[in-house]
Amino acid sequence: MRLLVTGAAGLLGSEVLRLAEHEVVPTYHTEPVPGGVRMDVRRRDEVDEVLRMVRPDGIIHAAFRQSDWATTADGPANIVAAARGARLVFVSSDVVFGGRPAPYDEHEPPCPVTPYGAAKAAAETAIRAIDPSAVIARTSLIVGYDGRSSHERFVHALAAGQPGSLFTANVRCPVHVTDLATALLELLTSDFSGTAHVAGPEAANRLELGRLIAIRDGLDADALAESPGSPSEIRLDGERTQKLLSTRLRPVSEFLRPSRRP
Structure with a gap:
């Protein structure tokens, strides 16, 4: 499998690179990554060009910017539109929810109260509409x-x-970056589609x-x-997701x- 990883210079992206056993093509925007390809996820034409060049079998989309709607919301939409059948795992966030004492399970619809949460929720909506077979992996503090x-x-x-x-x-619900990266790679090669909650228990x-x-x-x-x-x-209630994974979320x-x- 040829895997494309966005946000490869970040904490999670770099851990995915460290653990992946596939052929990996890292992408970055600001901070260069060895062997990486520069890509601005906000630009549909640039995303399309890079994905045409790389022709990945799988994509783990970990790039985001909390203060930038275009990166966090439009970027994932550009990725999924250009994926052309590549297996997509999108890293979303628990802040698609507004907060309450009871846990949120994987079936509950987003109800964000912050601009960042709204951007992640918009990205989830675009991905579901364009590629229902994709994985939306919500996580928490890494x-x-x-x-x-x-x-x-x-x-x-x-x-x-x-x-x-x-x-x-x-x-x-804090999660260790190694546990999260391992789980994302496992979801990438699984038959699972839809929303997963990949956070600590x-x-x-x-x-x-x-x-x-x-x-x-x-x-x-x-x-x-x-x-x-x-x-x-x-x-995040991740009991259903944990049953799907051999990766133990500690x-x-x-x-x-x-x-x-x-």
């Missing part, structure tokens, strides 16, 4: 093992004395997550400031144990 994720960087900055706080009312608020990161990395967890923040509880309290690395 945590790495080398300090590259935004959550890890923020915790390190707070522990070093920079201003800021971690919200106790913001609850999500254990919920944590931002402060809890920050303390786990600090302890793992040998930082002072007590130095982390906290505040309630705006209430936002988004729990709980955050397990993969953030001190001195653990895949």
Whole structure:
């Protein structure tokens, strides 16, 4: 299989490249990737040209930009329109939901309350309409093992004395980048179509997550400031998806144990 990976310079895209056993063609927009092809997903003509050149059998679309509708919403529509039968796995987000105490399962329709969530929801709609056989993989907060994720960087900055706080009312289902990348590659070669929830099975608020990161990395967890923040509880119920996968999606309290690395 020839696999095209968008957003290959990012945390998730680079992990997919590291783990993939296929022939991989990485694409990037701003930060070059060795052996990669530059592609602006916002430009339909450029996407079409790159996909004609690469002729991938599969695509993992991980590129996004939270503050840019064109990248996050129009980009996936351009990808699926140019895919020409290539197997597509699109990485979506839990923020297609607005938040509530009860978990959201894979069958529930999006109800976003933020511009980024609305962009991801629009991308999901376009992909379902154009290619019902595609996989829409919703995930949550992605945590790495080398300090590259935004959550890890923020915790390190707070522990070093920079201003800021971690919200106790913001609850999500963190997932390890290796677990997520492995699951996406498994979904790529499966017969599954539709929506999958690829997030950790254990919920944590931002402060809890920050303390786990600090302890793992040998930082002072007590130095982390906290505040309630705006209430936002988004729990993804991934029980159905986990039954489809041989990849085990680990709980955050397990993969953030001190001195653990895949």
